[in-house]
Amino acid sequence: QVQLVESGGGLVQAGGSLRLSCAGSGRTFNNDNMGWFRQAPGAEREFVAAINWNGGIRFYANSVKGRFTISRDNANTVSLQMNSLKPEDTAVYYCTAGRFGGTMTQRAEFDYWGQGTQVTVSS
Numbered sequence: 001q002v003q004l005v006e007s008g009g010g011l012v013q014a015g016g017s018l019r020l021s022c023a024g025s026g027r028t029f030n031n032d033n034m035g036w037f038r039q040a041p042g043a044e045r046e047f048v049a050a051i052n053w054n055g056g057i058r059f060y061a062n063s064v065k066g067r068f069t070i071s072r073d074n075a076n077t078v079s080l081q082m083n084s085l086k087p088e089d090t091a092v093y094y095c096t097a098g099r100f101g102g103t104m105t106q107r108a109e110f111d112y113w114g115q116g117t118q119v120t121v122s123s
Contacts, residue, residue, distance in 0.1 A: 002026035002112055004095045009117030012085055016121070020080040021073075022095030022114060029097050030075035033104050035059075038091035038119075045094065049080060050104035059104055064089075085121045092116040 008020040020036065035050030049070040050059045058070055069081040078095065098110035 004097060004112055004114035006093065006095045006114045006117040009093060009119045011120045011122065014085060014087055014121055014123050016085050017081070017083045018085065018119060020082065020093055020095075020117060020119070022078045022080075024076040024097060024112070028075055032097040032099050033101070033109075034072065034078040034095070034097045035104060035110065036070065036078075036080050036093055036095060037107065038089075038093045039116075040091040043091075045107060047105040047107075048093070051078060052104065053099075057104075061105075082119070085119075087121045087123045090119060090121050092118050 003025050004022055006022050012018055031053050033052050036048040037045050038048050039045040047061050049068055051070045051072055055072045067084045071079050094116045095114040096110040097112045100109045102109045
């Protein structure tokens with residue numbers, strides 16, 4: 001059974017940092033692009049960051065560019081370092097993986113999703 005499991009969420013004050021990690025299991029993800037989306041209450045799930053299969057290409061949403069960094073620790077693990085957090089970053093963060101190329105910024109381009117981890121930024 002293929003699974004993605006996120007960890008590292010929590011409560012932090014504005015201006016603080018958190019590091020999210022996602023571990024995949026059930027198969028090797030070395031040919032998959034991996035990424036992070038987030039969903040705030042009452043909002044659509046939105047793209048945050050993605051990294052391609054070999055780690056050579058990264059994309060970021062404009063709202064997090066310069067503050068968040070995505071990295072692949074190995075074929076099955078992806079991390080999201082979040083600095084200078086803002087209250088508007090509060091959301092459930094989802095890890096995702098998929099082999100479809102495209103823009104790597106659309107939900108339909110990914111096949112597997114984690115259960116999500118809550119990030120809350122207080123003002």
